Amino acid sequence: MPVRVNDLLLRARPFTPLLLAAAVIGAALTRGLGLSLLVLAGGMLLYAIGSLWASVQSLGDDAALSLDEALALAAPSAEEEKKRSVLRALKDLEYERNVGKIGEADYLELSTRYREEARRLLRELNDAELPARARVEKLLARRLGGAARPPPRQAPPESEPEGADTELDSDTETAGDTESERAPEASGKPTCTECDTENDPDARFCKKCGEALG
Amino acid sequence: MWQTLPELGTGIIYAVLVAAAYTFAVAIAAGRGRPRLLDAARFGGYATCALIGLGTVLLAYAFITHDFRIRYVARYSDRSMPTAYLFASLWGGQDGSLLWWAALLAGYTSACLRWMKGRYRQLQPYVIATLMSIVAFFAVLMLFAANPFSTSMAGASLDGEGLNPLLQNYWMAIHPPALYLGFVGCAVPFSFAIAALVTGRLDNDWVIAVRKWMLFAWLFLSIGNALGMIWAYEELGWGGYWAWDPVENAACLPWFTASAYVHSTMIQERRNMLKVWNVVLICVTFLLTIFGTFLTRSGLIASVHSFAQSNIGIFFVYYMGFVIAVAAGLIAWRWRELRSEGRIEAVASREAAFVLNNWVLVGIMTFVTVATLWPKISEWLYKESVTVGPPFFNRWIAPAGVLLFLLMGVAPLFGWRKTSEASLKRAFAWPLGAAAVMLVLHLALGSRLGYPAWVHTDQFYPGVVGTILQKLGSILPMVVIALAAFNTAVIVQEFARGVAARQRSSDKAGDRESWYASLIRLVDKSRRRYGGYIVHFGIVLMFIGFTGKAWSIDKEATMAPGDQVGLGDYTLTYKGSRMEVDVNKRMVFADVEVTRGGRSLGVMSPAKFIYKRSAEMPTTEVAMHRSFRDDLYLVVGMVSPESKKASFQLHVNPLVSWIWLGVVVLIFGSTVSLWPEMALREMGAWGYVRTAAAGLSAIAFAVWLGMSPSTAYASAREGRPPPTHRAPPTWGDLPLGGAGAALFGGMGLAAVAIRRRRAER
Numbered sequence: 001m002p003v004r005v006n007d008l009l010l011r012a013r014p015f016t017p018l019l020l021a022a023a024v025i026g027a028a029l030t031r032g033l034g035l036s037l038l039v040l041a042g043g044m045l046l047y048a049i050g051s052l053w054a055s056v057q058s059l060g061d062d063a064a065l066s067l068d069e070a071l072a073l074a075a076p077s078a079e080e081e082k083k084r085s086v087l088r089a090l091k092d093l094e095y096e097r098n099v100g101k102i103g104e105a106d107y108l109e110l111s112t113r114y115r116e117e118a119r120r121l122l123r124e125l126n127d128a129e130l131p132a133r134a135r136v137e138k139l140l141a142r143r144l145g146g147a148a149r150p151p152p153r154q155a156p157p158e159s160e161p162e163g164a165d166t167e168l169d170s171d172t173e174t175a176g177d178t179e180s181e182r183a184p185e186a187s188g189k190p191t192c193t194e195c196d197t198e199n200d201p202d203a204r205f206c207k208k209c210g211e212a213l214g
Numbered sequence: 215m216w217q218t219l220p221e222l223g224t225g226i227i228y229a230v231l232v233a234a235a236y237t238f239a240v241a242i243a244a245g246r247g248r249p250r251l252l253d254a255a256r257f258g259g260y261a262t263c264a265l266i267g268l269g270t271v272l273l274a275y276a277f278i279t280h281d282f283r284i285r286y287v288a289r290y291s292d293r294s295m296p297t298a299y300l301f302a303s304l305w306g307g308q309d310g311s312l313l314w315w316a317a318l319l320a321g322y323t324s325a326c327l328r329w330m331k332g333r334y335r336q337l338q339p340y341v342i343a344t345l346m347s348i349v350a351f352f353a354v355l356m357l358f359a360a361n362p363f364s365t366s367m368a369g370a371s372l373d374g375e376g377l378n379p380l381l382q383n384y385w386m387a388i389h390p391p392a393l394y395l396g397f398v399g400c401a402v403p404f405s406f407a408i409a410a411l412v413t414g415r416l417d418n419d420w421v422i423a424v425r426k427w428m429l430f431a432w433l434f435l436s437i438g439n440a441l442g443m444i445w446a447y448e449e450l451g452w453g454g455y456w457a458w459d460p461v462e463n464a465a466c467l468p469w470f471t472a473s474a475y476v477h478s479t480m481i482q483e484r485r486n487m488l489k490v491w492n493v494v495l496i497c498v499t500f501l502l503t504i505f506g507t508f509l510t511r512s513g514l515i516a517s518v519h520s521f522a523q524s525n526i527g528i529f530f531v532y533y534m535g536f537v538i539a540v541a542a543g544l545i546a547w548r549w550r551e552l553r554s555e556g557r558i559e560a561v562a563s564r565e566a567a568f569v570l571n572n573w574v575l576v577g578i579m580t581f582v583t584v585a586t587l588w589p590k591i592s593e594w595l596y597k598e599s600v601t602v603g604p605p606f607f608n609r610w611i612a613p614a615g616v617l618l619f620l621l622m623g624v625a626p627l628f629g630w631r632k633t634s635e636a637s638l639k640r641a642f643a644w645p646l647g648a649a650a651v652m653l654v655l656h657l658a659l660g661s662r663l664g665y666p667a668w669v670h671t672d673q674f675y676p677g678v679v680g681t682i683l684q685k686l687g688s689i690l691p692m693v694v695i696a697l698a699a700f701n702t703a704v705i706v707q708e709f710a711r712g713v714a715a716r717q718r719s720s721d722k723a724g725d726r727e728s729w730y731a732s733l734i735r736l737v738d739k740s741r742r743r744y745g746g747y748i749v750h751f752g753i754v755l756m757f758i759g760f761t762g763k764a765w766s767i768d769k770e771a772t773m774a775p776g777d778q779v780g781l782g783d784y785t786l787t788y789k790g791s792r793m794e795v796d797v798n799k800r801m802v803f804a805d806v807e808v809t810r811g812g813r814s815l816g817v818m819s820p821a822k823f824i825y826k827r828s829a830e831m832p833t834t835e836v837a838m839h840r841s842f843r844d845d846l847y848l849v850v851g852m853v854s855p856e857s858k859k860a861s862f863q864l865h866v867n868p869l870v871s872w873i874w875l876g877v878v879v880l881i882f883g884s885t886v887s888l889w890p891e892m893a894l895r896e897m898g899a900w901g902y903v904r905t906a907a908a909g910l911s912a913i914a915f916a917v918w919l920g921m922s923p924s925t926a927y928a929s930a931r932e933g934r935p936p937p938t939h940r941a942p943p944t945w946g947d948l949p950l951g952g953a954g955a956a957l958f959g960g961m962g963l964a965a966v967a968i969r970r971r972r973a974e975r
Contacts, residue, residue, distance in 0.1 A: 033278050033297065034275060034278050034279050037271055037274055037275040037278060038275060040271050041268050041271040041272055041275065044264045044265075044267045044268040044271060045264075045268055047260070047261075047264045048233075048261045048262075048264035048265045048268060049261075051257045051258070051260040051261035051264060052233065052257070052258065052261040054253075054257040055236075055237075055240070055253075055254045055255070055256075055257035055258040055261060056254070058250070058251070058253040058254035058257060059240070059251065059254050068332060075336060075415055075417065076417050076419070081417045081418065081486065082486070084418070085418075085483075085484065085485065085486045088483070088484050089484065089485075089630070089631070092484060092629075092630045093630075093631075095715075096629040096630065098715040098718070099708075099711040099712060099714075099715050100637060100640060100641075100711060101627070101628070101629035101633060101637050101641060102629045102632065102633060102634055102637055103634035103635075103636050103637055105634070106632055106634045106637075110631060110632065
């Protein structure tokens with residue numbers, strides 16, 4: 001098929017539902033509901049044929065997967081799943097403390113337990129990535145002619161990996177940086193010098209802006 | 215007339231079967247190590263959906279053009295039917311309703327394919343394969359048991375038989391489609407569950423993926439059942455809205471399990487628990503939709519809703535057996551991966567409350583299933599068919615329903631994992647106080663207001679069980695009203711706590727929000743939670759409405775013109791009867807003047823309609839006076855043409871309008887929960903799709919406006935004759951149709967243009 005016609009068809013594709021709708025309306029207004037249904041049927045038949053043709057053409061496609069496609073095939077590891085669920089638990093705890101569903105003592109006990117678990121999982125995930133990172137560094141070094149690269153950085157245990165929250169509801173946003181009005185202020189909570197956010201006692205980086213805490 | 219239309223229609227169904235089989239095969243190949251074939255499977259899926267749409271449009275064309283060669287068209291339509299009813303006849307009978315089911319499944323499949331796009335690539339092949347297998351089943355059904363395009367042996371008749379007069383009302387246009395949307399929607403979560411089991415991808419990705427699909431299906435199951443209730447209440451004339459008819463029961467069974475799922479899925483997402491339970495719930499929900507379809511069509515249990523008996527039941531039995539075997543086999547295969555390490559840490563926890571809630575819902579579902587099938591079970595066990603009726607259901611379901619109502623209020627008060635004693639006391643204080651105050655008020659003022667706290671009920675069973683049920687039945691209305699206050703207080707408290715937490719947060723940030731800004735943002739940030747609370751409030755209103763039955767007043771009276779009868783606060787004076795005739799029917803009205811407390815409420819005219827085509831089946835036209843307090847519901851039976859004496863059934867149904875109000879609130883709450891929270895990257899594509907869909911819908915609405923200036927209506931109550939089938943629009947109709955099309959088409963195109971400009975920015 002000539003390239004220009006193919007281009008035109010590709011550009012027109014998003015508008016085909018509207019074009020079909022316009023044809024259906026036009027037929028309905030000029031010749032009646034019967035013809036409009038036939039026009040609609042014709043459009044559907046053409047779409048079915050086109051889709052089947054595209055499907056058959058794709059059967060022989062052996063092109064390599066793109067990076068996005070390959071990533072979409074990847075499955076989270078068991079540790080990744082556990083990490084998400086533990087981080088979710090921490091968010092829920094924070095929310096429930098702020099709305100008064102859980103007492104301070106219970107909150108501290110559960111929160112400490114989950115934070116330890118989250119740290120352990122983050123360390124495990126990070127350690128599991130180290131060999132792959134080292135391989136990537138070697139490949140890069142070879143590619144770039146052996147230029148010196150810094151050693152792989154260890155991710156801080158408390159930091160949340162990117163995308164950790166994408167599948168999580170944001171229903172604990174109300175927790176934010178608040179403390180329960182019923183709970184006495186816990187001692188030793190570092191305040192961020194950049195954004196004045198009060199952080200947890202064992203935090204090394206601010207949970208709001210990411211600045212390193214002194 | 216299009217000579218080959220019936221053959222083409224049948225050919226299209228064959229093509230659907232072939233396309234579905236092809237897509238199934240390609241999808242399986244894509245899942246087994248050839249991911250590039252996924253695109254081929256997706257295109258195949260789209261093609262299959264388009265073919266089903268084509269078949270549906272062709273059947274609609276056959277109705278519009280009165281192609282009475284096709285048996286289905288001749289059976290369910292005639293030349294005098296308005297256009298809207300001709301379209302509604304698509305699902306008026308068995309054959310067409312199967313095609314309609316397939317059409318909705320095609321719609322869901324297309325939407326699911328579009329939504330999945332580049333995501334869930336490991337699950338997609340098996341999701342597509344499962345959906346195609348369901349399509350193939352319905353294609354097989356249509357080809358071998360109920361072909362909507364089959365022709366009459368005797369050839370085309372001059373006119374069709376027409377739709378059952380009971381179905382010629384606007385409810386026919388909305389109730390079946392809404393209920394089918396709910397039924398068919400359960401196929402998507404089921405497909406994801408099968409895909410997760412086959413691939414072993416039993417992480418929470420698929421659970422999060424199906425969450426909104428299941429909620430959408432649940433919403434339409436709720437709407438469909440509610441519309442059925444309203445239809446029965448307004449049209450059938452027996453004074454109630456739910457008769458525990460087998461088909462009604464079959465429609466609500468998947469609602470119970472879907473309700474259980476939308477709660478227990480939260481436990482899996484947060485605690486990685488109940489994986490087996492959730493998978494089983496999804497499979498059972500889908501199975502119940504097939505079972506419901508089977509019950510409606512097989513004639514297994516007699517029902518007012520049943521389609522004509524046919525041999526189609528055996529196909530459903532085999533298919534249900536196949537689904538059970540596959541699902542059970544896959545669950546058993548993946549049992550080890552499904553087992554979770556988590557456990558319920560405390561009884562006073564939300565997980566424990568949700569588990570209890572699930573048990574009650576599944577228990578009610580099991581009870582209703584067994585009771586519905588009891589005629590067949592008893593025949594098998596005792597060689598005697600025993601049918602159980604509404605009193606049996608009402609007596610047993612009521613306590614279970616009240617337990618569910620209690621759990622609905624209690625569960626939000628608990629925290630996840632654990633709730634401390636002090637927190638529990640704080641959480642329960644206000645709701646218990648509200649319940650106590652309501653109880654006292656009810657005891658003190660109930661009788662004076664016409665809603666006594668204690669209601670006499672008959673003993674249904676002899677012995678201890680009967681006595682317990684009778685005593686329970688007597689106090690349940692009081693308990694429900696108190697629980698309604700409890701639940702309402704819980705919901706208000708949850709919102710208040712959330713707003714207070716937000717305001718503390720904003721105070722700390724030095725940017726104090728107003729309370730309504732906090733409320734809006736609170737709901738916006740936590741749509742599922744607070745949308746759920748709004749749904750709960752809708753259910754509170756519905757429970758209040760259901761409880762009104764305890765105080766209903768029912769009376770039968772035969773009156774001559776001038777006679778008066780009292781009914782609660784109402785005084786009814788029978789003025790006399792009159793007859794009107796139109797092209798389709800004779801209408802016998804009985805005029806009754808109504809006063810309440812000396813104040814005239816006007817004249818109500820219950821009627822009997824005797825259709826010419828089915829004179830042996832006169833329909834009952836109810837006259838109703840609605841208020842939030844109660845509905846005055848009048849039904850006329852026989853009217854003597856000589857003496858003008860008329861027999862009446864008179865009902866005062868308290869609080870029924872609260873049920874419908876509750877449904878509206880439920881729909882609003884579900885919409886809030888369903889409102890998308892999408893990543894920015896997805897917003898563009900989805901925005902375009904949604905806007906295009908909105909534009910198309912607007913244009914389709916414009917077509918409908920332009921082409922059908924006489925809208926469908928229930929009956930000629932106002933004395934207006936129904937329109938006969940109209941000739942196609944002429945140029946004279948162009949201004950109205952064109953104006954409508956231009957207005958809505960312009961809105962649709964403007965929406966598309968605005969979306970494209972935003973995407974470019």
